[in-house]
Amino acid sequence: MAALCYAEFAAMIPVAGSAYSYSYATMGELVGWIIGWDLVLEYAVGAAAVAVGWSGYLRVILEGVGIHLPVALTHAPGSAPGAIIDLPAFLIVMLITSVLYIGISESARLNSIIVGIKLTVIGAVIVVGMFFVRPANWSPFAPMGWSGVMKGAAVIFFAYIGFDAVSTAAEEVIEPNRDLPRGIMGSLLVCTVLYILVAGVLTGMVPARMIDVNAPLASAFVQRGMHALSGFISLGAVAGLTSVLLVLLLGQSRIFFAISRDGLLPPAFSRIHPRYRTPYIPTTLTGIAVGITAALLPIQEIAELTNIGTLFAFVLVCFGVWILRNVEPDLRRPFRTPLVPVVPMLGMFCCLYLMASLPVVTWIRFFAWMAIGLVIYFMYGRHHSRVDRNYTAELAASITIVRAQD
Numbered sequence: 001m002a003a004l005c006y007a008e009f010a011a012m013i014p015v016a017g018s019a020y021s022y023s024y025a026t027m028g029e030l031v032g033w034i035i036g037w038d039l040v041l042e043y044a045v046g047a048a049a050v051a052v053g054w055s056g057y058l059r060v061i062l063e064g065v066g067i068h069l070p071v072a073l074t075h076a077p078g079s080a081p082g083a084i085i086d087l088p089a090f091l092i093v094m095l096i097t098s099v100l101y102i103g104i105s106e107s108a109r110l111n112s113i114i115v116g117i118k119l120t121v122i123g124a125v126i127v128v129g130m131f132f133v134r135p136a137n138w139s140p141f142a143p144m145g146w147s148g149v150m151k152g153a154a155v156i157f158f159a160y161i162g163f164d165a166v167s168t169a170a171e172e173v174i175e176p177n178r179d180l181p182r183g184i185m186g187s188l189l190v191c192t193v194l195y196i197l198v199a200g201v202l203t204g205m206v207p208a209r210m211i212d213v214n215a216p217l218a219s220a221f222v223q224r225g226m227h228a229l230s231g232f233i234s235l236g237a238v239a240g241l242t243s244v245l246l247v248l249l250l251g252q253s254r255i256f257f258a259i260s261r262d263g264l265l266p267p268a269f270s271r272i273h274p275r276y277r278t279p280y281i282p283t284t285l286t287g288i289a290v291g292i293t294a295a296l297l298p299i300q301e302i303a304e305l306t307n308i309g310t311l312f313a314f315v316l317v318c319f320g321v322w323i324l325r326n327v328e329p330d331l332r333r334p335f336r337t338p339l340v341p342v343v344p345m346l347g348m349f350c351c352l353y354l355m356a357s358l359p360v361v362t363w364i365r366f367f368a369w370m371a372i373g374l375v376i377y378f379m380y381g382r383h384h385s386r387v388d389r390n391y392t393a394e395l396a397a398s399i400t401i402v403r404a405q406d
Contacts, residue, residue, distance in 0.1 A: 001347030002314040003163050003188045004337045005321040007181035010167040011334040014176030018168040018251070019313040020258055026320040026327070029264075033381055035316050036259045037373030041366075042309035043165075043252035044290050046158050047093070047245055049302040051294035052076065054241040055088040060215045060234045064227070079298040089294035096245050097287025100253065103276045114243040121236020124229070125217055126197050132224050133204030143208065147357075154357040158306040159195065161248065163187050164313065168251040177334035249286060256282035264381035304362040305369075311351045312366075318347035 009022040020039055024032030059074055075083035099110060142149055163184040170176050173183075202211065205220045212219035217237060221230040257279040260269030273280040293302065321337055322344040337343055 001343050002318055002351065003184050005314075005318045005344050005347060006163060006167055007184045007335050008321055008333060008337040009317065010170055010180035010184060011177045012331065014170040014173065014180065015258065018164055018170075018255065019317045020255055022320050023316050024262070026324045027316070029262075029385060030377070031316070032262075033259070033264055033377045034370065034373065035313055036255060036264070037370065037376075038309050038312050039164075039255045040252065041369050042158070042161065042306055042313060043248050043255065044286060045293065045302050045309070046161050046306040047248035047252065047286075047290045048089075048293035048297065049158065049299055049306055050241050050245045050248060051089040051093050051290065052086060052297075052299040052302065054092050054238060054245065055086050055294075056215050057218065057234045057237040057241065058088050060218050061231060061238065064231045064234070076294075076296055076298050086295045090291040092242065092245065093249070093287055093291035093294055096242070096249055097283060097291075099246065100249055100283050100287075101273075101276065101278060101280055103278055111243050111246050114239045114246075118236055118240035118243060121233055121240070122194055122198060124236075125233060126201055128226075128229065129201035129205055129221070132226075133201060135204065137204050137207050150354065150357045154307055154311075154354040155303060156307075157354060158303060158310050160188070160191070161251075161306075161310055162191060162244075164310070165247045165251040168254040181335040249283070249290065252286045252290075253279050253283040256286065263384045263386035264377065266380075266384075304358055305365055308355055308358055308362050308366045311355045314351045315348050315355075318344040318351070 006019075013021055013025055015021050018039065020032055020036035023035040055074060059069060062069060069088075071080050071082050072084040073087045076086045076089075077083050079086075144151075166183045166187060167180060170180060173179050198217070202216060202220050206223055210223070215234065215237070218230045218234045221227075221233060256265065256269045258270075259265045260267060260282070269282045270279060271281055272278065322341045324331070325340050
């Protein structure tokens with residue numbers, strides 16, 4: 001439901017910033033800032049969580065060839081005895097940041113190669129793993145009941161940041177009115193089917209309680225005696241997580257760019273590199289902040305913060321579609337969310353329900369982050385804003401008209 005709402009906004013308002021721009025256009029500057037600050041949390045912390053997962057699979061690969069890195073340099077403090085820093089997580093973030101600094105065309109080529117490798121490995125996991133499934137491992141099918149299902153859904157929800165990330169680069173899409181809805185809905189459909197198939201095979205091969213959360217797919221094949229395939233899967237996981245990291249860091253820098261262009265952050269954040277034509281300052285700062293977070297925080301705490309930010313963004317996008325349909329019913333919409341207001345209202349309800357399943361400490365951290373954002377807005381953004389609440393909608397309308405005429 002959230003993806004359908006995103007698709008309507010992305011086709012109608014093809015500007016950088018994703019949910020920030022959509023909320024700004026429909027609910028005004030303050031709400032736009034709140035969701036923009038929330039997206040900063042969502043993407044930065046999500047990228048850090050992925051970097052920690054990347055580090056875990058790298059350790060599996062190296063250990064498979066007899067290389068054992070010291071715990072002190074491969075785990076965040078508190079995640080293992082003697083841990084000091086997750087150095088691999090930090091280094092992969094720095095590498096991806098340097099790629100994004102150079103340009104989106106180069107990033108897209110790299111991402112296409114990586115995604116090809118990832119899909120090959122996922123196909124191998126599904127096809128080979130299905131021959132080793134033991135149906136008894138699925139009984140009981142929901143061992144923790146409905147509450148367990150909802151808690152699991154809330155914790156893994158940041159896996160769906162992908163279609164939000166598609167919309168953050170809207171200004172760099174050649175035909176956004178057509179391609180953005182296709183990209184958003186297509187990515188949602190393909191990823192959901194693959195998630196279900198992989199999860200079904202994994203839990204069928206190994207009882208859920210015996211899954212190694214640091215490298216689940218590889219460890220499952222090791223437990224079934226397929227050590228060679230385990231190494232192949234770990235290579236694919238490293239490739240796959242690299243592509244995810246690339247997309248998240250790209251989205252984060254574009255959100256900073258959009259907020260700065262509206263004057264709510266210093267103009268340096270929207271400065272374009274004279275040679276590479278990229279927002280190089282937010283790209284660099286984002287990379288450093290994400291790298292430090294990944295190096296020093298355990299993955300569980302990182303993931304929970306990402307999820308609450310993602311869900312909150314989805315709530316406001318769904319609400320924004322309903323508002324704009326009532327306030328501006330005659331705006332040209334290349335893609336229309338069906339069954340409004342039913343779809344956006346149900347989308348809001350489902351996301352709020354999932355948010356309620358997250359731990360109390362996650363809510364406390366979320367509100368603390370939002371409080372910091374409000375302080376920044378009232379001390380800087382409110383006094384430097386260059387636009388009013390209708391700017392983004394007017395800009396988007398003019399872009400849509402021009403492209404339609406072309």
